[in-house]
Amino acid sequence: MVRYGLVIDLAKCIGCRSCVAACKVENMVQPGNYWNFVLEYEQGKYPSVRRIFVPMNCQHCENPPCVKACPAKAISKNEYGVVLIDYEKCRGYRYCIAACPYGVIHFIDKEKTLYPNGEKTPYEALPAEARHPLHRKKPGVAEKCTLCWHRIEKALKEGKKPGSDYDTSPACVPVCPAGARYFGDLDDPSSEVSRLIASRRAIQLKKEYGTRPQVYYLV
């Protein structure tokens, strides 16, 4: 089996939001919505204080509550372990949003332009035919991180190993200025992600939900 996932090194993360920008542009994410976001908080009191940055995207759970919660059966986990929303099936019930303990699913309520003047930039005006189906969103559907499935899919079609270079990795990974993000096959013990999980202290968020996330954080 192949089970793609991410490893995020929180010791390295500098909180720059590069992964957020990469995701926004690559996936034409609706203004105000996020497929990826960096949370930040302080720990301790001056002068013994730390600032923690935690990038959060869909955890591509092995046991995804959103899949079970969706009355329209619009969400599925594919054979590579990637959880995807089918915009054609999605009816906008938002049960997935309520069920996800990570808060990574967003609803597209209406069409919004990037600039508040209401005019689309040529980027936004790219027609559906010039977009990957995962980027053909419409009002009334939910959206979330696809682990850049369009890139994985393209790599597979071209006979390349996903994650083997810049263009076969999720957009948020190779841009990271601190080199804090890793993508790969969690089921392959020799992959970099598996080795990092084995060699460093790796945690999954909110394990009490039994979601078994495929995103690991090195601390």
Next chain:
Amino acid sequence: MRFKVAALLAIAMLLLFAACAQKQETVVREVEKEVPVNLWETAEKIRSGEIDVGEEYGMELGKRWHNIHAEVLGLKCSYCHISGYADDFLYQRKYKLPVRGAPGVVDRAICLGCHKQDGPARELYMNAGVEGAVNP
């Protein structure tokens, strides 16, 4: 942003109270009662259709979601909705404005009670039998 959140929150709460007031006869009594002792039975009745929770899926008041949680189970708004998250709460939508009409954000841990494995409600979360991970 914080100002906006507060303002919207206030408006949202007013709207909700207004909505509740309109349905006073049916709703208020429900809200005041205790959570049903036999959740299993209630859940089963919802599944079998014995308790009618409506056909329409959706989060808005009057649709299935709130029909089940607020009306049938009689959960008070504040049972799920809290005024805000702690600074270190790891929830990606943390800074999003609460959706239209909601009296604040939802404390996610509340869902676990019923939607766990072998719980009374539809299973969403497997019992992994582990302690909640501490924040990084």
Next chain:
Amino acid sequence: MNLSRREFLKKSSLIAGMAALGSQVVSLGSVAAEASRAQGSVKQVATAVSEDVLIPSTDVMCVNFCGIRVRRVNGVIRAIYGNPASPYNVGHLCPKGQSGLFDVYNPYRIKAPLKRTNPDKSPDADPKWKEISWEEAFEEAARMIKEAMDYDPRSITFLWGHGKYLVQDKFLKAFINEAIGSPNNVHRTTVCEAARHVADELTWGGHGFLPDLEYTEYYLNMGANFTEAEQWARWLDRVCMKRVVEDGMKLVVVEPRLSNLAAKATEWIPIKPGSDVVFLLAMARELIAQGYVDEEFLKEYTDAVYLVGEDGKFLRDEDGNPLVWDSNAQKAVPYDEAEEILLDGRVTVDGKEYRTSFRVFKDYLFQNVDLSEAEEITGIPAETIMRVAKEFGEHARIGSTIELEGKKLRYRPVAIHTFRGMSAREYGTQNWRAALMVQMLVGNFDAVGGLMLHKANPDYKNMKPGKCEYPPSKVDLSESVFYPHGTHNVAQQPHLTYLEPEKYGLPYKPKLQIVYATNRLFSTSDVEKQIEGAKKVKQIAIDIVLSEQTQMSDLVLPNKSYLECWHFSPTRWTPGTSHSAIRQPIVNAYNLPHQDFDILMILADKAGILDRYIEGMHKKWKFKKGEFNPLRSRYQELKAKNGGSLAGKKDAEELSRLSVKILWEKKTKKPFDYALKHGLVAKTVDVEHRYLKDAEKFRGKGRPKMHFYAEQLVHTREKVLEIMSRESRVRRVFEEWYEASGDELEKLIEIKLSPFPRKEHALPTPHRKAKEYPLYLITYKRMYRNQANPDALNPVLNEVAHDSSYNYVLINPAKAKELGIKDGDEVWIESRIGKVKARAKLSEGIRPDTVAVSYHYGRFARSFPEYARKGTAINLVLELHPDMISGHNSFLDTKVKVYRA
């Protein structure tokens, strides 16, 4: 309408305050109308999938020049990816770099040449732009230039900031210095790190070092926040985080605010603003006391061994050679003749007492710097200072060597780094000099893991006494008596000089300024005065949006954006690599005919100075073989083809392309097709070039010495005091800047131009004078803005974080409680020159005696919509007390009070 300072501040802060509350001060409708007046046509998008390509180019959303690959789908920029082939950023890219397409597809861009019809240049006055043709615009600009040249070519100033990184500044200098014949080219380094550069030049005759991070083991970072935004950020952050997390490098960050870098540090040491120099002097004292001194380095490479007399000057022989003490011969001899050189001692020569310069510094430290006082001044416990000094000394491994590529090299894996943190201060130069002295003590210059020098030049002018020109020859007063070692253009000065040229003794009257991709009005302090100064001259702007500076123009020429241009791009070296790169057009979103390079060529032609411009290019690029001559012949051919004028003609693009081709082929010896296909070509730097080319210029006999003791400042001081004694105007300027007069002023100037850093350098003017303002105010950069460019309009940067569209004032919760301020409250920040409104953000990551505001929010350009104006323009309340040595702007010295609004 002229706004008084008070009115202006009130207005600006009102805008900031109301924006923070989400009110619309400027209606979107009126902004849209203003933008649409100059509306061009956005290209129509094809519906079929006809294209999906990656085109290599070079980023310039900031000064890191990352390699990028622009993805174009159906003629539209779809995304910007990093270029993994770049040795500098290896594919990594920050949010700015990735969102650059929205600087291109920005509806607020200038789409046609604009002529001002309202002479009132107040910030809130409608310029009443009139769209004019390109022909008319070029004719008008040429007329303005010729008219000013007829009066005096020096009356023209060319200001650029970011422009240097678009078209390289050699072209810009050729235009202003050679074609026009004015000395007034002004870049913007005194808003960044100019003082650091000058300190380096005073010490080793070059500037632009890097820590050798790939080998460093103990890295002391004092005010360089490359995890947020800074030069060399994409190399520094990658290597630093790898070294810290994977290799266990100690990263110690000394700064008042817990920056993103400090958040990743092994240790954060919150220091009182301005006192770095005392921390470093205390460290130096401890290093010497503990014996962590690389005596061999000091003797072999530096003037620490020169004998200094009571007058602070070196003892010299009749030929002017500085003398050292030969312990064998027991006499003072030139360095080259000495056998056993004394480093630390006091000797008598001809009945007079002399000390080695090392001893002078050491005596100063042991007599004047004690740890308990250092604790009081820096706010850092004495034991922490002692421990850091010890750790630094231990990690320096003095005396050790390492073998790399078969070469035995000095190994000192410790480095200190700064950028704006130590530079942007009244004593910026002396602050960084202190860090250089600590590093010379352990001998880490060009040692493996130490501080990599770059293009050291023992003959550089700053290695000698300053010229101290009076009257000044340039409007920025650089290298004049006011800024005797200001070799990096004093960015904030030109507008102040325009305002009162007589005050500074300028022998001519400024008439015209050309501004190109820069925004001095927003990026320097004392903004109201800057605006008044800008009103005094005519202005031609070349820009992509109507910024605060550009809206002051009489004439505006729209530029293409960086993804629409041809440029031979500047690049950033790393200790192990270098590369050449180009920028090539990906799209032309608004169908503009011209970019910067061809604008300048057409302008030169219309002003009758094209031949001089092309000769100037040869001179500035040091090209001997007429390499740029094809530009002239092609220009004439294209001009003839286009009916005698290239104004508004797209054929002009060919000239820009040709200039890039000429430079690429000359610099890389590779065909231009290679550049188009790959965007860049990289080289690795061998060990010889990495470690043995710069510091080695000073090693041993027969070579000059780097300046442990900056004796040239003693000579500069003499000149300054002499000029000040006879020129009352000079004295008055200093009196105003430093709020001192008479003996106090003279004493202050003596301290300012001290040959080594002193503890008084921790006390800038506001710290001495603004007693009733209890809090230190520091400013910093966030990742989501460049200093003053169109980023504020960029929709991705505005929502890349929940709080990236506005700024706030960071206040420690304990202090906030004392002041009755809660998180999110609106507060006033008041300095001696004005007050602004800001939103409070409580954070444990800031000293209780300090507040911090990032300085690139609160835009007030008329054409900017409400969403781009959010936040506080903190520069409005910053006092200006420039660093006398370098001219650096004092961004970090102001004191304030903060109270609830």
